[in-house]
Amino acid sequence: MRIKAAVMQKADGMLTRRRIELEEVELDSPYDDEVLIRITACGVCGTDKGAIHGLEPYPTPGVLGHEGAGIVEAVGRDVKSVKPGDRVMIGFPFCGECRTCRRGEMRYCEKGQALSFSGYRLDGSSGMKRLNGEPLAGRFFQQSSWSTHTLALERQLAKVPDGIDLDLCGPYGCSISTGAGTILNELKPLPGSAIAIFGAGNVGLAAVMAARLTGATRIIAIDKVPERLALAREIGATHSLEHGADTIAELKELVGGHLDYSVEATDGSNLVGEAISALGPRGTCAMVGGAKMTATVKYNHPDVLMNGKHIIGVMGGGGQTPTFLQSLMELQRQGRFPLEKLVRFYDLADVNQAVDDSDAGTTIKPILRMPH
Structure with a gap:
C-alpha cells in the first residue's frame, strides 16, 4: 500500500x-x-x-x-x-x-x-x-x-x-515509560524516602509523576528552566532547585544529607557525577539520560565505596x-x-x-x- x-x-x-x-x-x-x-x-x-x-x-x-x-x-x-x-x-x-x-x-x-x-x-x-x-x-x-x-x-x-x-x-x-519505570520498576522508593530528579524534561517529569504514586515524601526536581520546575511542582514535586554551581550543597542541606535516590534524566547534560555525589549512605543513582555514546562518568571512588552507594543503568524503565x-x-x-x-x-x-x-x-x- x-x-x-x-x-x-x-x-x-x-x-x-x-x-x-x-x-x-x-x-x-x-x-x-x-x-x-x-x-x-x-x-x-x-x-x-x-x-x-x-x-x-x-x-x-x-x-x-x-x-x-x-x-x-x-x-x-x-x-x-x-x-x-x-x-x-x-x-x-x-x-x-x-x-x-x-x-x-x-x-x-x-x-x-x-x-x-x-x-x-x-x-x-x-x-x-x-x-x-x-x-x-x-x-x-x-x-x-x-x-x-x-x-x-x-x-x-x-x-x-x-x-x-x-x-x-x-x-x-x-520517554514516559522510561521515567516512570525507573521509579516504579527499578528504584521502588521506600515510604519516607527522598528522591532527586536531575532534568525536568519529559523523562524527568514522568519520573516526578511516578514518584508521587510512591511513599517518597520528598520529591525534588532539578532543572535550569523555571517554567519546567513550576510544572514539576504542579504534577508532584515537593521541592525544586534551579541547577547551578551550588546544587549539590543545596540538595544535601534540603534532605539533611540523606538523599536515598537520584535519577539523572537530562537530555545530554550528563550530570551523573552530581547525582552520585548528592546521595546519602546506601543511596542509589539511576542513569537514565541521553548522554553521548562516547560519554564517561567521573565520581569519587572512596565516597561510593565507603558509603555503599549504588549506580545502576536503566533502559526504557x-x-x-x-x-x-x-x-x-x-x-x-x-x-x-x-x-x-x-x-x-x-x-x-x-x-x-x-x-x-x-x-x-x-x-x-x-x-x-x-x-x-
Missing part, C-alpha cells in the same frame, strides 16, 4: 538544516507475527533527535518515530492478541527468545540494538521503500511511526484502554513491556498520571518545527498527528 512518511535524508550533525520531508512511500503487507497499524499520532523523543543529529547511528534514507499509537488494520496469520479495530500503542521491540527476554527483562533484549537501530528486520528486510524501489530504513524500533501506517511486532503492542485519548498514548512507548504500559495508561485514565500536561500537538508536516521546539526546550513533549 502507499502511505505518507517523514523521510530523513541524512543526519544533520547539528551543523546543517535537517532534511526531513514528507513523501509518499510503499509499505509491504505484515509478516505472520506482525500487525499493520494506521498511526494516528507519534511522539518526538530524545532518541529520534539523537538519530537526527548524528549522535546515535541510524541508516539513511530512513523513517524515524518510535512512540506510535493507532488502530489495527490487518494482522499476520499468527497474531492472536489483537484484531482489526483495536486501539494500540507500540512499545519497545524484543526478540522474546534470548536469556533476558525469558527472564522477563525485555528492555534488555540481547537483540535490542539491532531491533531498534538497524532500520531493518532481523532478516535484513525493511517493508518500506520509495516509489522508485529504493529501500528505506523503515524499522526504527521495529515501527518507524512518523508515518500514516506502519508495521510492528505483535509482542511489542499494548492495547489502549477506553476512556483516554489514543493520540496521547504513543509516548508511553519510550525496565519492566515487562506490554503489561507495564497498560498499567501506566490505566493510571492516566484514573487521573493519577496527567501526561496531558506535558504535551503539545503538531501536524506531521511540521515535524521539523516540532524537533526545533523540543531542542529549544519550548515544548516538553511534542506529538505528531497524522494527516488522515
Whole structure:
C-alpha cells in the first residue's frame, strides 16, 4: 500500500538544516507475527533527535518515530492478541527468545540494538521503500511511526484502554515509560524516602509523576528552566532547585544529607557525577539520560565505596513491556498520571518545527498527528 512518511535524508550533525520531508512511500503487507497499524499520532523523543543529529547511528534514507499509537488494520496469520479495530500503542521491540527476554527483562533484549537501530528486520528486510524501489530504513524500533501506517511486532503492542485519548498514548512507548519505570520498576522508593530528579524534561517529569504514586515524601526536581520546575511542582514535586554551581550543597542541606535516590534524566547534560555525589549512605543513582555514546562518568571512588552507594543503568524503565504500559495508561485514565500536561500537538508536516521546539526546550513533549 502507499502511505505518507517523514523521510530523513541524512543526519544533520547539528551543523546543517535537517532534511526531513514528507513523501509518499510503499509499505509491504505484515509478516505472520506482525500487525499493520494506521498511526494516528507519534511522539518526538530524545532518541529520534539523537538519530537526527548524528549522535546515535541510524541508516539513511530512513523513517524515524518510535512512540506510535493507532488502530489495527490487518494482522499476520499468527497474531492472536489483537484484531482489526483495536486501539494500540507500540512499545519497545524484543526478540522474546534470548536469556533476558525469558527472564522477563525485555528492555534488555540481547537483540535490542539491532531491533531498534538497524532500520531493518532481523532478516535484513525493511517493508518500506520509495516509489522508485529504493529501500528505506523503515524499522526504527521495529515501527518507524512518523508515518500514516506502519508495521510492528505483535509482542511489542499494548492495547489502549477506553476512556483516554489514543493520540496521547504513543509516548508511553519510550520517554514516559522510561521515567516512570525507573521509579516504579527499578528504584521502588521506600515510604519516607527522598528522591532527586536531575532534568525536568519529559523523562524527568514522568519520573516526578511516578514518584508521587510512591511513599517518597520528598520529591525534588532539578532543572535550569523555571517554567519546567513550576510544572514539576504542579504534577508532584515537593521541592525544586534551579541547577547551578551550588546544587549539590543545596540538595544535601534540603534532605539533611540523606538523599536515598537520584535519577539523572537530562537530555545530554550528563550530570551523573552530581547525582552520585548528592546521595546519602546506601543511596542509589539511576542513569537514565541521553548522554553521548562516547560519554564517561567521573565520581569519587572512596565516597561510593565507603558509603555503599549504588549506580545502576536503566533502559526504557525496565519492566515487562506490554503489561507495564497498560498499567501506566490505566493510571492516566484514573487521573493519577496527567501526561496531558506535558504535551503539545503538531501536524506531521511540521515535524521539523516540532524537533526545533523540543531542542529549544519550548515544548516538553511534542506529538505528531497524522494527516488522515
